[in-house]
Amino acid sequence: xxxxxxxxxxxxxxxxxxxxxxxxxxxxxxxxxxxxxxxxxxxxxxxxxxxxxxxxxxxxxxxxxxxxxxxxxxxxxxxxxxxxxxxxxxxxxxxxxxxxxxxxxxxxxxxxxxxxxxxxxxxxxxxxxxxxxxxxxxxxxxxxxxxxxxxxxxxxxxxxxxxxxxxxxxxxxxxxxxxxxxxxxxxxxxxxxxxxxxxxxxxxxxxxxxxxxxxxxxxxxxxxxxxxxxxxxxxxxxxxxxxxxxxxxxxxxxxxxxxxxxxxxxxxxxxxxxxxxxxxxxxxxxxxxxxxxxxxxxxxxxxxxxxxxxxxxxxxxxxxxxxxxxxxxxxxxxxxxxxxxxxxxxxxxxxxxxxxxxxxxxxxxxxxxxxxxxxxxxxxxxxxxx
Numbered sequence: 001x002x003x004x005x006x007x008x009x010x011x012x013x014x015x016x017x018x019x020x021x022x023x024x025x026x027x028x029x030x031x032x033x034x035x036x037x038x039x040x041x042x043x044x045x046x047x048x049x050x051x052x053x054x055x056x057x058x059x060x061x062x063x064x065x066x067x068x069x070x071x072x073x074x075x076x077x078x079x080x081x082x083x084x085x086x087x088x089x090x091x092x093x094x095x096x097x098x099x100x101x102x103x104x105x106x107x108x109x110x111x112x113x114x115x116x117x118x119x120x121x122x123x124x125x126x127x128x129x130x131x132x133x134x135x136x137x138x139x140x141x142x143x144x145x146x147x148x149x150x151x152x153x154x155x156x157x158x159x160x161x162x163x164x165x166x167x168x169x170x171x172x173x174x175x176x177x178x179x180x181x182x183x184x185x186x187x188x189x190x191x192x193x194x195x196x197x198x199x200x201x202x203x204x205x206x207x208x209x210x211x212x213x214x215x216x217x218x219x220x221x222x223x224x225x226x227x228x229x230x231x232x233x234x235x236x237x238x239x240x241x242x243x244x245x246x247x248x249x250x251x252x253x254x255x256x257x258x259x260x261x262x263x264x265x266x267x268x269x270x271x272x273x274x275x276x277x278x279x280x281x282x283x284x285x286x287x288x289x290x291x292x293x294x295x296x297x298x299x300x301x302x303x304x305x306x307x308x309x310x311x312x313x314x315x316x317x318x319x320x321x322x323x324x325x326x327x328x329x330x331x332x333x334x335x336x337x338x339x340x341x342x343x344x345x346x347x348x349x350x351x352x353x354x355x356x357x358x359x360x361x362x363x364x365x366x367x368x369x370x371x372x373x374x375x376x377x378x379x380x381x382x383x384x385x386x
Contacts, residue, residue, distance in 0.1 A: 089115040092157065142167070164338060192332050193331060195256070240270075
């Protein structure tokens with residue numbers, strides 16, 4: 001039973017109220033008209049103003065009445081009342097056909113046992129009552145879906161894959177630390193395209209996310225041209241030569257082919273000044289950082305705070321600074337990297353019990369007791385004419 005609560009402790013101060021009222025009523029004297037009053041001894045004629053404790057049963061009832069009201073407002077929880085309740089288990093299924101298909105038998109068994117099986121999505125829809133296509137789901141709102149779980153859950157099972165892209169936050173909070181059921185045969189639906197090189201080979205990401213040359217596409221079903229158009233606009237001779245050297249280094253290592261032009265319509269642009277009105281498929285590289293001008297279409301090849309242009313060249317970072325945004329723009333990026341089960345478990349934590357909201361299980365008992373005490377108090381007060 002959780003007794004140490006601020007509401008309860010402050011409310012207990014109110015127990016002095018019925019005592020003070022009772023003593024005050026007993027202290028007040030009553031004027032009685034009596035013919036023999038003038039002949040009484042002065043000591044006997046003086047009214048007694050001392051405090052007397054009378055009607056102690058009524059006082060006790062009033063104290064109990066206020067105490068019950070305090071307990072009711074405090075929302076006490078008695079663990080013995082929870083001992084007889086059923087063990088509550090919830091199964092959360094990632095809304096994916098492959099995950100659902102791999103664990104369909106286990107999920108049907110859990111349903112037959114009367115356990116809750118729900119899709120992980122908006123409103124936590126019932127597994128049998130809702131199809132995957134009808135589940136509202138967004139990776140950014142994963143914590144919001146977990147917040148919809150009841151706080152009195154005893155065990156949580158989470159059915160999912162190990163794709164790193166699934167879990168964008170470092171920590172997720174649940175009423176209980178979940179037990180994971182991992183889909184071992186999960187195959188990613190979205191794959192990074194391969195780049196077809198002039199040599200007949202392909203440039204693509206391996207399972208570890210490393211860019212490698214292959215004789216045939218292994219992880220990709222789509223291939224794009226390895227000839228990349230670039231344009232140099234408003235560049236000093238020295239900076240243009242430095243960028244050309246960086247592009248040549250990329251060609252030598254990875255086999256890509258960069259074709260130069262002066263057209264502002266080229267896919268990748270290099271300039272010293274910011275160019276407005278870029279097309280959606282264009283990417284602009286600036287040789288200097290223009291602060292608020294940098295966006296998903298504008299990249300700075302040097303940073304005025306950390307590394308300037310000379311330091312970038314000196315450290316040999318220019319080829320990397322150019323290649324990474326180009327690959328991302330061509331959608332050649334890590335789309336299906338996996339994390340280990342241990343890494344996944346570390347991202348999910350149980351909410352501390354002190355932060356969980358529990359519903360009071362003694363409210364009905366205190367409410368009935370409050371009504372009974374209220375009736376008894378009124379009856380005794382009426383008889384005592386108080």
